[in-house]
Amino acid sequence: MKTAVIVFPGSNCDRDVQVALRQSMNSEPLMVWHGDASLPDVDLIVVPGGFSYGDYLRSGAMAAQSPVMRDVVAKADRGVPVLGICNGFQVLTECGLLPGVLMRNAGLKFVCKDVYLRTEAADTAFTGGYSHGQVIRIPVAHHDGNYFADDETLARLQGEERIAFRYVDADGQQGNGANPNGSLDDIAGVLNEGRTVLGLMPHPERLSDPALGGNQGRPMFDGLVVALS
Amino acid sequence: MKAKVHVTLKQGVLDPQGKAVQHALEQLGFDGVDDVRQGKFIELELSETDPKKAEIEVEAMCQKLLANMVIEDFHVDILEG
Numbered sequence: 001m002k003t004a005v006i007v008f009p010g011s012n013c014d015r016d017v018q019v020a021l022r023q024s025m026n027s028e029p030l031m032v033w034h035g036d037a038s039l040p041d042v043d044l045i046v047v048p049g050g051f052s053y054g055d056y057l058r059s060g061a062m063a064a065q066s067p068v069m070r071d072v073v074a075k076a077d078r079g080v081p082v083l084g085i086c087n088g089f090q091v092l093t094e095c096g097l098l099p100g101v102l103m104r105n106a107g108l109k110f111v112c113k114d115v116y117l118r119t120e121a122a123d124t125a126f127t128g129g130y131s132h133g134q135v136i137r138i139p140v141a142h143h144d145g146n147y148f149a150d151d152e153t154l155a156r157l158q159g160e161e162r163i164a165f166r167y168v169d170a171d172g173q174q175g176n177g178a179n180p181n182g183s184l185d186d187i188a189g190v191l192n193e194g195r196t197v198l199g200l201m202p203h204p205e206r207l208s209d210p211a212l213g214g215n216q217g218r219p220m221f222d223g224l225v226v227a228l229s
Numbered sequence: 230m231k232a233k234v235h236v237t238l239k240q241g242v243l244d245p246q247g248k249a250v251q252h253a254l255e256q257l258g259f260d261g262v263d264d265v266r267q268g269k270f271i272e273l274e275l276s277e278t279d280p281k282k283a284e285i286e287v288e289a290m291c292q293k294l295l296a297n298m299v300i301e302d303f304h305v306d307i308l309e310g
Contacts, residue, residue, distance in 0.1 A: 058297055065294060094297070101299040106245050148242065148300060182245075 001229045002042040003029040006072065006088075008063045013049035013085065013205060020205040021046070024221035034066040043228045044081050045072055047088030049141070049203060059102060059144040060090030069095050081125050081228065082197045086142055089189070089199030098192055098199045099157070100149035105142070106182025112141040114214075115180055117165040117188050117202060118172050124191060126198040127164055129223025135172040136216040138202040140180055145201040147183035147190070157190055164198055165189040230275045231308040232287045236296045237268035271295055280307045 003021050007014045014031065021029045029046075032039045039045070053062035063069065069091070076082045076097050084092035092098045105111055114137050119130040130136065149157065157163055165188040169178040179186045181201070189200030204217030238244050244266050251265040273290075277283040284307050291303040 057294070061294065061297070093299075099299075101297055103242075103300065104246060106243070108245055108249055150299070 001025050001027065001044070001225055002040070003044040003046060004032045004039050004042045005029050005046045005048055006032050006034060006039075006068055007048070008034040008050065008052035008066065010052045010054055011048050011050035011087070013087075013203060016203070017046050017048045017085065017205040020208040020218070020221050023208065024218065024225050032068060034063065034068050036068050038071040039068060039075075042080070044083065044224060045075065047072070047082065047084040047091050048205075049086030049088060052087055052091065055144070058090075058094065060087060060092075060094040063087075063091045064094035073097060076192075076197055079194065079196050081224070083126060083224075084197070084199040085203055085205065086140075086145075086201055089201055090144060092197060092199045097197050098190055099153045100147055100184075100190065102142075102144045102201070103146040103148050104144055105146050105180070110141075110143040111145070111180045112139070113180065114139045114207075115188075115202060116168050116170050116172070116178065118168040118174075119164070120166055121161050121164045121191065121195075124164065124195045124198065125224055125227035126220060127223065128227050129219025129221075133172070135168060135170070136219075137170075137207070137214060138204055138217055139206050140202045141206075142181070142201055145181040145183065147181075147187040147201075149184060154184060157187075158185070160193070162191040162193070162195070163187055163189070164191050165200055165202070230277055230280065230283050232273040232275055232283060233306040233308065234271040234273065234287060234291060234295055235268060235304045235306075236271065236291070236301050237304075238266060239300055239302050242300045268301075280309055283307050
């Protein structure tokens with residue numbers, strides 16, 4: 001299995017996801033610089049977290065226009081799976097691969113803590129390592145994670161079961177202050193129409209090794225290897 | 230030719246930053262601020278000399294990059310000279 005991790009100026013989770021992918025795949029991911037006009041054919045593209053281009057204009061807005069993203073969009077249109085984590089999620093909404101937008105957190109503060117997620121769609125290459133309804137503990141670290149979409153888009157996401165993860169409490173219940181950023185319908189991650197693109201604010205790569213305090217993020221990468229090998 | 234672009238949140242989109250600014254103004258004793266909406270102001274120097282063409286060009290820039298049409302509206306003013 002071949003994977004590529006896109007690296008922008010200001011990416012800071014590219015190495016974390018490289019380590020997580022290496023661990024699950026037993027091979028080395030390609031690190032692709034944002035200025036490259038194209039990337040090699042791979043089985044999975046990861047757009048990592050960080051602060052690409054210093055979050056200038058809007059989070060992800062500049063990165064979405066960078067040369068390599070044209071090829072990422074072209075490959076995604078042909079069905080190549082794309083995973084966007086945190087800033088990567090913001091980039092994927094800005095370049096139109098995913099609907100909606102990530103606005104400033106409702107509490108206006110940068111939030112960095114572990115949260116609980118409920119797996120709402122376990123039928124994808126990204127989420128096959130989890131079971132439907134499974135609650136996992138994963139960290140978030142963002143200032144702009146407040147997912148917003150218009151009513152029509154939200155209804156489509158709900159109707160087509162394209163909400164991959166929701167913020168919940170440790171018992172798997174929505175509400176009770178479990179949502180760290182005010183996102184619409186407690187959305188933590190969404191899928192594209194073909195279920196081949198996932199964007200999520202939480203960082204599975206940051207809890208993919210017991211030495212990091214937990215490994216509940218690892219099944220995402222193990223599941224991708226099973227689904228795409 | 231100069232273009233002045235205002236990018237603002239669409240009506241109905243919550244603006245927590247605007248609310249925080251409104252609250253801070255109240256705390257400073259500025260009464261009577263009914264609402265605050267925060268946006269961006271972007272100034273462009275253009276080589277185009279035809280104001281109509283310049284406006285069309287800047288509107289395209291707004292739709293492609295300067296504004297996120299999911300949550301933002303924009304307003305373009307072209308200043309001649």
